[in-house]
Amino acid sequence: MNPTRRQLLASGVAAAGLALPGCGWLGRERSALVLAGARAANGQHLLAALEPQGEVAWLRPREQRAHDIAISNDGQVAAVFDRRPGRSAELLNVRDGSLRQRIVCDETTQLNGHGVFDASRNWLWATETRFDDNGQPSGWLSAYDLNTRVSAARQPSGGLDPHQCLRVGPFIVVVNGGYRESPGGVTAKFLASDQPPNVSWMNIRTGEHQASNTLPDPALSLRHLAVASEGQVVVAAQSDRGVDDDTALVFVASMAGGMRPLPAPEGGWRQLAGYVGSVAAHGNTVMATSPRGACAVRWNLAADAPGTVTRIADVSGAGFAGNTAVLTAGTGALISGDHGTRQAMAFDNHLRVVEF
Amino acid sequence: MPRVLVLPLLLSASLLACKQSDPAETQVSSTSFALSEAASEALMAYEVDGNAFVASLDNGATAADLSAQAQALLDKAVKVTPEYIELFPSCGAHLNGALEITTRWPELTPDEIETGYHAGEALPPEPTGSNCYHMKDVIVHPATALALLKQPEVDRAQVRNEIAEVIAHAVAVRTGVGFNSSDGD
Numbered sequence: 001m002n003p004t005r006r007q008l009l010a011s012g013v014a015a016a017g018l019a020l021p022g023c024g025w026l027g028r029e030r031s032a033l034v035l036a037g038a039r040a041a042n043g044q045h046l047l048a049a050l051e052p053q054g055e056v057a058w059l060r061p062r063e064q065r066a067h068d069i070a071i072s073n074d075g076q077v078a079a080v081f082d083r084r085p086g087r088s089a090e091l092l093n094v095r096d097g098s099l100r101q102r103i104v105c106d107e108t109t110q111l112n113g114h115g116v117f118d119a120s121r122n123w124l125w126a127t128e129t130r131f132d133d134n135g136q137p138s139g140w141l142s143a144y145d146l147n148t149r150v151s152a153a154r155q156p157s158g159g160l161d162p163h164q165c166l167r168v169g170p171f172i173v174v175v176n177g178g179y180r181e182s183p184g185g186v187t188a189k190f191l192a193s194d195q196p197p198n199v200s201w202m203n204i205r206t207g208e209h210q211a212s213n214t215l216p217d218p219a220l221s222l223r224h225l226a227v228a229s230e231g232q233v234v235v236a237a238q239s240d241r242g243v244d245d246d247t248a249l250v251f252v253a254s255m256a257g258g259m260r261p262l263p264a265p266e267g268g269w270r271q272l273a274g275y276v277g278s279v280a281a282h283g284n285t286v287m288a289t290s291p292r293g294a295c296a297v298r299w300n301l302a303a304d305a306p307g308t309v310t311r312i313a314d315v316s317g318a319g320f321a322g323n324t325a326v327l328t329a330g331t332g333a334l335i336s337g338d339h340g341t342r343q344a345m346a347f348d349n350h351l352r353v354v355e356f
Numbered sequence: 357m358p359r360v361l362v363l364p365l366l367l368s369a370s371l372l373a374c375k376q377s378d379p380a381e382t383q384v385s386s387t388s389f390a391l392s393e394a395a396s397e398a399l400m401a402y403e404v405d406g407n408a409f410v411a412s413l414d415n416g417a418t419a420a421d422l423s424a425q426a427q428a429l430l431d432k433a434v435k436v437t438p439e440y441i442e443l444f445p446s447c448g449a450h451l452n453g454a455l456e457i458t459t460r461w462p463e464l465t466p467d468e469i470e471t472g473y474h475a476g477e478a479l480p481p482e483p484t485g486s487n488c489y490h491m492k493d494v495i496v497h498p499a500t501a502l503a504l505l506k507q508p509e510v511d512r513a514q515v516r517n518e519i520a521e522v523i524a525h526a527v528a529v530r531t532g533v534g535f536n537s538s539d540g541d
Contacts, residue, residue, distance in 0.1 A: 039535065041446055043484045067541060083541060113541060223541075243531065277536050294390055294532025311390035313443050314534030330535030331443055333389045340389060346485075346535040 032321045032355045037066025037348030054341030058097040067113035068350040086111035114164040122146045127162035131183045155207035158200030163223045172202045175222040197222040199253045226281035239274035246270040265297045265307035277316035277349045291316040317351030399530035402432045406523040419505045429498040447488035449480035454492045461499040490528040497522035
């Protein structure tokens with residue numbers, strides 16, 4: 001019999017940080033799983049897979065805090081990225097959490113926590129920051145061939161600090177956050193005026209840069225993405241002006257049409273405390289979360305109306321299971337539609353829903 | 357088994373996708389996933405009253421007047437703490453330990469409060485990576501101010517620092533600083 005979540009966490013095996021296969025109830029029929037990085041109460045980092053209603057399917061101990069997860073086109077493989085500055089990504093079987101392979105970067109390369117599977121090849125694209133001999137950073141979109149286990153492509157990302165990337169039609173869209181960093185974060189990062197944050201559109205076959213959108217506001221770092229049903233690219237930002245900033249933080253971008261802000265949430269942008277942790281879209285609905293502002297905001301892209309605000313402490317992960325919104329929080333909250341559970345773990349910024 | 361809670365209808369209405377119009381929204385109070393409106397208002401009042409304390413001190417208020425204001429701040433902190441623990445259960449032992457200062461401060465020196473409660477040597481440890489210290493400081497700073505104010509010679513600059521500093525901690529508690537609050541991710 002496989003150990004339960006409580007048994008795994010109580011055994012101390014998880015605390016040892018061993019790369020054990022995930023544990024779960026194989027063969028059980030599930031309609032969907034929510035995958036999210038998490039930290040157990042004993043401090044152990046995990047990749048957690050739960051049913052939207054809260055039942056734990058499996059937990060996989062990790063050496064580093066996990067960040068985002070990319071799901072393969074057939075829904076069988078999850079690529080789990082270290083939180084930035086990361087050095088590795090693990091490819092796991094979605095159904096049981098067992099390890100398929102691991103990508104590890106050399107010391108000059110930092111994974112930035114996000115990636116996406118190629119549309120037609122067994123490649124994994126990832127956003128990276130590489131440092132030259134003088135410690136100067138540059139942004140890259142790199143592809144790893146999962147068959148040959150070699151680097152398959154590497155292209156400039158169009159800016160500094162590339163963060164989330166997603167496939168959008170014939171493009172991979174990358175948000176370049178714009179922070180100039182030092183290796184290991186030795187010196188404080190800052191938004192570089194000569195290479196401002198942007199949304200870059202990359203050729204989906206080669207990864208080559210095609211076009212960029214920038215904002216006139218030099219204090220906003222663009223970081224997260226979602227794609228709505230009609231291909232609208234939703235972009236979320238964080239502000240360097242601090243928690244009292246009242247400027248727009250969520251935009252819709254198009255390759256030719258620039259970027260336009262969504263209507264302010266009810267009560268104004270200030271309640272997001274200058275920070276959006278993640279964004280998700282389904283149909284015309286957009287959800288953005290602000291863990292610093294302890295709120296989730298919902299918009300209908302078809303309506304020019306203020307976003308609706310729901311108060312949830314330390315909320316960050318956002319996604320959809322069918323038409324149902326799913327949210328996770330650092331408090332252990334897993335909220336699926338009108339049903340919520342509290343898990344004995346703190347969830348990281350992002351979640352992915354896999355539907356079977 | 358995970359703890360299962362039924363969310364407010366407001367949340368249900370808010371999260372359903374593809375709605376052309378919102379159903380009637382029903383406000384149901386819940387402290388399960390966020391601080392209640394009452395707790396948020398208490399923390400906002402704490403921030404306002406903290407600033408008023410600093411202004412009073414700068415305008416020459418007496419130690420007795422300032423003590424009354426510091427006690428009011430402490431009372432607000434005590435009121436909010438149980439909800440905060442419900443929201444962040446891993447902070448429970450640490451914060452329940454901190455609450456002992458509400459009765460113990462008269463018998464402790466400011467230095468003993470500093471090492472035991474502000475630095476935390478008298479408290480169960482704060483779990484690694486947690487942010488319990490914001491709520492802990494919201495409790496401890498007014499108690500420290502009370503202890504300072506009953507000294508034979510009151511160090512008014514130190515009293516001012518205690519309250520001026522704690523306002524930022526109250527903001528952090530109210531806005532929900534936690535596991536996912538660091539930037540760049």
